[in-house]
Amino acid sequence: MNYWLFKSEPDAWSWDQQKKEGAKGAEWDGVRNYQARNVMRAMRKGDFGFFYQSGEERRIVGVVKVVAEAHKDSTDGTGMWECVDVAAVSDVPRAVTLTEIKGDPRLKDMVLVKNSRLSVQPVTAAEWRKLCAMGGLSNPPSC
DNA sequence: GCCAACGTTGGC
């Protein structure tokens, strides 16, 4: 079981929209970057991830679960691009801001810090636990 | 609005 982080501009796809899709989830579509595609290919059904809003918000606001492994991106006509489906699991009670993340030495190696442009990222188990604690998730989703 | 970082494209 691995952990991930999904990044989105609220204007493009917001946490509210994600929650409206409910337990069946929705395609994490529109990714047109090889590195991000490879990250999604490594995801397995049941894996958890954070939902991070970039742009003006810059904070982790929710937890999602992978409900379908990598498959063709329905918004892509070339057949080159893939996506997973993710479903909202819960809010993060106390959204964790990028500022807080950058201020914590234990999180300094996060991809979010080192390569902020990658839109889908791996998160280590240690980072996951730490971020869940910071976000006020007393019962961190895990396997 | 600016700029740094990164990825992609295309000429050589």
Place this chain on the structure above:
DNA sequence: GCCAACGTTGGC
């Protein structure tokens, strides 16, 4: 295969 030019992303 190299690298300059360009476009995009995202933090500030």
